[in-house]
Amino acid sequence: MTILGGRFVAFFDTIASTNTNPVRLALGATTEAWDMATTSWTYAVDTINDQRPWTEAGGGVVTPLGEAIWDPSLGDTAVFVLDSVQLAEWSDTTDLSIGARIDIIDPGHRLALNAALIRLDARPSSNPDTIIELTALTSGSTFIYSPFPEPPPDGVRIGGAPSWRTILDLQIPSVIDDVPELCAVVSCPHSLSPGEISYAALVLTSRTTELAFQPTDSIRLDVRPVLDRAVMPKSPLGVSLIANPFGRSVSPEAFGGSSGLEIEIPFTGYARDRLRGKDASGDPTPGTLALLSVIEPFSITFASFEGPSSAG
Known part of the structure; x- marks a missing residue:
């Protein structure tokens, strides 16, 4: 089977998100190993025996994969187009750095991500004249932010x-x-x-x-x-x-x-x-x-x- 390309699809909560107008989003591939359960704006891994800061706060240095616009009036999804090269890099399940970071380009909004998945366009070797669509689910997601709100004194x-x-x-x-x-x-x-x-x-x-x-x-x-x-x-x-x-x-x-x-x-x-x-x-x-x-x-x-x- 040959993977021709695909799409990264992000599903947002239209009620919990604060924007009412379209917002621009950027997708990047993470390049450092990170732990979904403990990662933060500062640390990629923050467990008792292993504390590793990001080389660059906020998720480290990412490989840009493209931009998309999410308009809540048109639905709950934003779609990023992916090429076969990037999908091949994400196929190594032993690579702990595999992941994607979604950034808001337009400031002043807070988006609530419900889920994300990848839709693959593939050509079966047994039937090369046919293109099928496959779905790959993500293993989970997290949210990192800065600055952390200081507790009020009163x-x-x-x-x-x-x-x-x-x-x-x-x-x-x-x-x-x-x-x-x-x-x-x-x-x-x-x-x-x-x-x-x-x-x-x-x-x-x-x-x-x-x-x-x-x-x-x-x-x-x-x-x-x-x-x-x-x-x-x-x-x-x-x-x-x-x-x-x-x-x-x-x-x-x-x-x-x-x-x-x-x-x-x-x-x-x-x-x-x-x-x-x-x-x-x-x-x-x-x-x-x-x-x-x-x-x-x-x-x-x-x-x-x-x-x-x-x-x-």
Whole structure:
């Protein structure tokens, strides 16, 4: 069988991608060995026993293979034409440098790649007058970027890739005083008992996420007790405080044009146990909560909220 040529086809998520107009893309063949699970903007391989930086940050030096235009109004695919020489170079399955890098030529956009494959035009040796099309799937993909967003000194961040978690130390007051609404109906100071807590919730106020990392789809939040504060960040987490197994859904607008929304996460049972000091099984109730994304990592986008020391 003779390979005549082919096409590299990239499939993009039209909802998660930020562009509404056509964007120009460039395809290049990687020339250095890299590890899909650990590669980053700086490192081609970043494992415990092997850390190799790219010779050039951002994926190393690539061999240009061509350009394509992706117009989301016409579909979800961008197609790069490949010649038989390049396809022959990619046929060596023992070569760990084999790979392709897609770059955005037009700045100011973020594209979400769903999948990629190669379509081959081939002529069978048994029937040389016929050209058939074969499909070769990719083994996987990853996303590298720079600069990495620095954590805010006064805010809460959840999600992203690598995924951010926020840790909160929480105290439930056993004695309440100087609360006019309460002191108007009971004598103050008032000793609070677990049974008197009829409702408790964590209230988060959304803030605008940096433009490059603003969500384009709903963010699903989770809240779990930290079982051993002393060994953070490696502490195991307890059962979710959110009843919905898919977490608390927050619309992407909360971190853009509609920032300042209050997101309420009920945790009445936890508050009662925290005040009591133990749960129904008699185990101590942790005083630290982890705020995280239900799926980690889901995308490079993340949720931003005001922190305890925020001006807002």
